[in-house]
Amino acid sequence: AQSVTQPDIHITVSEGASLELRCNYSYGATPYLFWYVQSPGQGLQLLLKYFSGDTLVQGIKGFEAEFKRSQSSFNLRKPSVHWSDAAEYFCAMNTGTASKLTFGTGTRLQVTL
């Protein structure tokens, strides 16, 4: 079955520290992969996406993600976290022509000052 796993439910980092959020997918081929951020009261905002080419993709707000086929992973990183990055982060993939998304359960990021 196709699925996305985000092993960390909740992560706390200090402002200015680096961040890595984990995402693993299960699919027989290479899916299209996405990271979204959801702040309280806000809709989901697309941070970045990967579907081919360079395995290191750059996104908005200083985020990047690296696709590793051998590990079926698509981890999100940021070198220096800001307090405004506190939010819920979702990894998602699509595999079919309809482009519907399959989401992970999300990782809640807390940033301490």
Place this chain on the structure above:
Amino acid sequence: DTGVSQNPRHKITKRGQNVTFRCDPISEHNRLYWYRQTLGQGPEFLTYFQNEAQLEKSRLLSDRFSAERPKGSFSTLEIQRTEQGDSAMYLCASSSEGRGTGHHFGPGTRLTVT
């Protein structure tokens, strides 16, 4: 690009009542999706339209749920005879064609069934 809008933002209803939500997608997007998100979970796909045609429905979408997209513009999601288990955030998203375009999400409608 005015974004995806959803109305109402919040809805409280009593069990057994019918509710209807509206989604206005980005005007140039021909694909429209509905998702449901419960606490502590990621959004789950409900249904999808390309223009006015409803092309896919999830098994999550029971007979009490119906969605329409007349004229391929806005969409409505109706839940009949609501149950407490229907309490969730209902998210609408739109996209242009192609798997790699990504979804643009609306702010969602939070439904509480008492």
